[in-house]
Amino acid sequence: MERVEPENADSNMATKVWSVTEFCARHRLDEEEETRLLQLFGPFATACELMHNAKRAPKWR
Template sequence: MVRSQEATITDAERPGPGDQLWSVFEFARRYRLAKREENRLLMLYGPTASLHVLLANAQRHSLIS
């Protein structure tokens, strides 16, 4: 039995009527995320997610250590 990704999304993460849906690829490019972080977001949410969810869960790693 295969579970759809829609079934794994909680009600808190499901976009509401006023939420903007963004392409994860476009979000990663605009916010200059590393490819690894882009792939992590793709695995979590698929190709699109609400802007609110992406901003809350994206992690940027500093280039200065």
């Protein structure tokens, strides 16, 4: 874990726009979750929106 001072934080990362399909591929989300995110946001969304709305099954199940 690393502490980032507010004046050094890059707000560009939270507002970066991603292709929902590319985001799902990079984060290994299944097709059902990709379909849900596409219905929710359309083809593009910010990284913040995607991270807060993506659901993943636990690895131990």
